[in-house]
Amino acid sequence: MEARFESVPAVREALGKVDYLADEGIAGVVYLADRLGKPVLVEGPAGTGKTQLAKSVAEILGARLIRLQCYEGLDEAKALYEWNYKKQLLRIQAERNTKETGGNWDEMSDDIFSNEFLMTRPLLEAIRATDPVVLLIDEVDRVEIETEALLLEILSDYQVSIPELGTITATQIPLVFLTSNNTRELSEALKRRCLFLHIDYPDLEREREIVLTKVPDISENLADQVARIVRTIRNLELKKAPSVSETLDWANTLMLLGVQNVTEAEAVDTLHILLKYQTDIAKAAKELTSAPSKFQKTS
Amino acid sequence: MTVVDDGAVPAGLGEPILELLNGFVVELRNAGIPVSLTENLDAMLAVKHIPLEDREAFKYALAATMVKNQSHWKAFETVFEIYFSLRGDQYDLNNQDGQNQDGDDQDQEGDGDQEGEGEGEGQGRGGGGNQMTPEELAQLLYQALMSGDRGLMKMVAKVSVKRFAGMEPGRPVGGTYYLYRTLRNLDLDGVMAKLMEQAREEVGGEMTPLEQRLTNDEYENRVDMLRKEIEAEIRRRLVADRGVEAMAKTLRKPLPEDVDFMHASREEMVKLRRAIYPLTRKLAVRLQRKRLHGRRGALDFRNTVRHSLSYGGVPAEPKFRRPRPKKPEIFIVADISGSVAAFARFTLHLVYAISGQFSKVRAFVFIDGLDEVTKFFEGTEDIVEAVHRVNTEADVVWVDGHSDYGHAFEVFWERYGKEIGPKTTVLILGDARNNYHSSQSWIIKAIRGKARSVFWLNPEPRSYWDTGDSIVGEYGQYCNGTFECRNLRQLEAFVDNLA
Numbered sequence: 006m007e008a009r010f011e012s013v014p015a016v017r018e019a020l021g022k023v024d025y026l027a028d029e030g031i032a033g034v035v036y037l038a039d040r041l042g043k044p045v046l047v048e049g050p051a052g053t054g055k056t057q058l059a060k061s062v063a064e065i066l067g068a069r070l071i072r073l074q075c076y077e078g079l080d081e082a083k084a085l086y087e088w089n090y091k092k093q094l095l096r097i098q099a100e101r102n103t104k105e106t107g108g109n110w111d112e113m114s115d116d117i118f119s120n121e122f123l124m125t126r127p128l129l130e131a132i133r134a135t136d137p138v139v140l141l142i143d144e145v146d147r148v149e150i151e152t153e154a155l156l157l158e159i160l161s162d163y164q165v166s167i168p169e170l171g172t173i174t175a176t177q178i179p180l181v182f183l184t185s186n187n188t189r190e191l192s193e194a195l196k197r198r199c200l201f202l203h204i205d206y207p208d209l210e211r212e213r214e215i216v217l218t219k220v221p222d223i224s225e226n227l228a229d230q231v232a233r234i235v236r237t238i239r240n241l242e243l244k245k246a247p248s249v250s251e252t253l254d255w256a257n258t259l260m261l262l263g264v265q266n267v268t269e270a271e272a273v274d275t276l277h278i279l280l281k282y283q284t285d286i287a288k289a290a291k292e293l294t295s296a297p298s299k300f301q302k303t304s
Numbered sequence: 305m306t307v308v309d310d311g312a313v314p315a316g317l318g319e320p321i322l323e324l325l326n327g328f329v330v331e332l333r334n335a336g337i338p339v340s341l342t343e344n345l346d347a348m349l350a351v352k353h354i355p356l357e358d359r360e361a362f363k364y365a366l367a368a369t370m371v372k373n374q375s376h377w378k379a380f381e382t383v384f385e386i387y388f389s390l391r392g393d394q395y396d397l398n399n400q401d402g403q404n405q406d407g408d409d410q411d412q413e414g415d416g417d418q419e420g421e422g423e424g425e426g427q428g429r430g431g432g433g434n435q436m437t438p439e440e441l442a443q444l445l446y447q448a449l450m451s452g453d454r455g456l457m458k459m460v461a462k463v464s465v466k467r468f469a470g471m472e473p474g475r476p477v478g479g480t481y482y483l484y485r486t487l488r489n490l491d492l493d494g495v496m497a498k499l500m501e502q503a504r505e506e507v508g509g510e511m512t513p514l515e516q517r518l519t520n521d522e523y524e525n526r527v528d529m530l531r532k533e534i535e536a537e538i539r540r541r542l543v544a545d546r547g548v549e550a551m552a553k554t555l556r557k558p559l560p561e562d563v564d565f566m567h568a569s570r571e572e573m574v575k576l577r578r579a580i581y582p583l584t585r586k587l588a589v590r591l592q593r594k595r596l597h598g599r600r601g602a603l604d605f606r607n608t609v610r611h612s613l614s615y616g617g618v619p620a621e622p623k624f625r626r627p628r629p630k631k632p633e634i635f636i637v638a639d640i641s642g643s644v645a646a647f648a649r650f651t652l653h654l655v656y657a658i659s660g661q662f663s664k665v666r667a668f669v670f671i672d673g674l675d676e677v678t679k680f681f682e683g684t685e686d687i688v689e690a691v692h693r694v695n696t697e698a699d700v701v702w703v704d705g706h707s708d709y710g711h712a713f714e715v716f717w718e719r720y721g722k723e724i725g726p727k728t729t730v731l732i733l734g735d736a737r738n739n740y741h742s743s744q745s746w747i748i749k750a751i752r753g754k755a756r757s758v759f760w761l762n763p764e765p766r767s768y769w770d771t772g773d774s775i776v777g778e779y780g781q782y783c784n785g786t787f788e789c790r791n792l793r794q795l796e797a798f799v800d801n802l803a
Contacts, residue, residue, distance in 0.1 A: 013361050037353060193338075200346075201368055209525075233518045242577070293514055
């Protein structure tokens with residue numbers, strides 16, 4: 006198999022070109038996924054760019070992104086493949102009309118269980134693709150634990166077994182990303198087959214860079230302030246800490262309001278963009294407008 | 305100049321690195337991280353593709369293949385730092401005091417920096433460690449925090465550990481002791497105050513509270529970085545002195561879900577509090593799903609007959625009612641005296657977080673008196689706040705503030721006994737250390753008679769039960785079950801079964 010990436014820094018640079026700022030860990034795992042031919046399980050809080058990572062990787066490789074959105078009740082027919090019953094029925098009818106005798110059963114069954122009547126779903130499509138593809142299995146923690154087993158064959162051997170047709174093996178090993186919001190523990194079997202990547206909230210410098218690249222025309226000063234205020238808020242004990250996308254929304258709002266320098270009043274007025282729970286907003290507003298107690302005496 | 309062995313740099317993938325990796329995996333398992341055989345093999349494949357001199361990439365490669373749970377990351381990092389710590393003569397404890405080492409020292413300083421996170425910038429300034437006067441060191445510390453420069457911080461850490469920690473070879477003292485000694489001498493609070501003063505002058509007088517807050521957070525962050533550098537420096541020296549295996553064993557810490565409630569340090573408590581939130585969310589989702597799935601309701605006769613019409617009256621497709629499992633009613637009776645307070649807090653937290661799964665939750669706390677605290681939890685989303693109010697406002701002391709289970713149960717029975725019905729599940733939390741008061745265990749028996757079930761959760765290890773003044777056995781005989789609940793893992797398992 007041909008390697009897609011030269012080295013870890015190369016991955017990082019390429020991702021940077023499509024405006025995805027990867028840290029050392031992210032770039033390293035993507036590189037390893039390519040070299041070892043293993044899927045990547047991406048975990049982390051909502052809104053930290055897990056799905057975006059798969060999209061960006063597809064973009065730099067010029068590959069097609071095949072996405073399987075998981076949900077409760079997802080089954081084989083929706084994830085792997087399905088037989089096109091209607092077409093099969095039509096085929097049988099047509100057969101009957103041409104040959105009054107009804108035809109040979111064996112011949113017929115061979116015929117209606119062939120590629121022509123197979124409807125591919127995302128997983129099978131990724132396996133059969135001849136062009137470069139990136140497979141994204143989104144929010145895998147939403148499927149029931151039994152359904153997870155569906156994925157195992159694909160993830161470890163890159164193949165799909167269809168009883169009527171035999172085993173379909175991938176012509177090329179696609180890059181696979183699974184994302185999880187960690188609402189439940191995934192099974193050991195699944196975890197064992199994947200490389201694990203935890204994407205956490207970015208640190209101050211990275212967040213500032215992200216704001217600078219993603220928000221057009223923002224000044225360095227404002228980006229810095231935004232990143233610092235968000236860090237302070239994340240350090241509070243909140244029900245839901247602000248995600249990166251919320252940071253970006255906030256920065257955009259501040260730009261629209263023509264703010265150059267965030268003051269307390271402005272910060273408090275726009276907090277509802279960063280935080281979604283009333284209790285969180287109240288708490289953050291209180292914290293931001295009161296100086297740290299340790300130094301109140303001296304001021 | 306000494307050749308510094310990075311521990312992770314032998315060219316190619318020879319025997320030594322495999323051996324080191326094996327030891328590493330064994331230690332990871334010792335620390336409680338499950339590493340399977342395939343994962344071990346993956347790691348060995350992975351490191352082949354990573355340039356070994358890139359320490360960070362090496363670390364991430366190992367983590368990606370072997371650590372599949374974020375809460376294990378901290379433990380992994382500690383083991384990694386020990387196994388692949390920077391090694392070399394400059395960390396040798398025997399080597400540090402001789403004056404003739406000074407020339408050497410300067411060289412090594414350079415080496416040490418380059419192989420770390422690659423921030424070699426700080427080395428030129430300041431010079432070798434030992435000739436520095438205390439004033440110079442203080443100045444350097446101030447500068448390092450002011451600029452937030454990683455290289456400078458490393459340097460400060462190196463010099464101050466050498467100077468203040470007073471490390472002696474072979475002395476069986478843990479890293480925390482050295483850390484304490486070093487930090488005490490650095491007077492970080494003073495420096496912080498000075499930095500804030502400086503920042504205030506820069507903006508010209510008054511800072512708005514927001515600015516103050518941000519500046520303060522920034523400096524606190526830097527101080528934290530420095531503290532980590534100091535810890536790393538101490539660890540490196542300890543590893544050099546005592547060897548990898550011994551250090552790994554001393555520094556081994558339980559994973560967050562295994563931390564004992566009763567003996568958690570302040571730091572561990574903070575981690576536990578952080579860990580409990582995602583856990584409650586997970587639990588709530590899981591219970592919700594369990595309620596909706598997996599169970600079938602009773603046969604819906606009308607619906608079945610109606611559908612049978614399309615099959616000519618044959619009930620070919622039985623229809624069932626939507627399952628509506630009954631939600632239990634929960635009474636929590638918690639001992640919140642000093643020794644078990646933390647446990648009660650976590651349990652209250654957990655139960656209230658999933659209160660949607662119960663039709664009613666009522667909470668009572670006691671020491672030797674008893675008070676209902678349900679109202680603190682109602683109408684607030686902030687459980688932390690509510691628990692805080694429980695601790696400060698509830699009227700739980702009757703005589704002397706020592707646990708008296710007997711009296712507390714008497715009050716409970718007298719005031720609330722009538723309200724216990726056949727749907728009620730009563731949870732009693734406590735270590736049953738009754739200070740030799742009378743047990744009044746007939747009350748538990750009476751409660752059992754009225755309630756659906758009574759469970760006792762004890763945060764003490766099972767082997768301590770019924771020793772000294774613990775009378776959990778006497779109460780336990782009337783309960784539907786007594787459970788040992790020492791850590792989050794056990795607590796989670798219990799609550800999961802409860803709903």
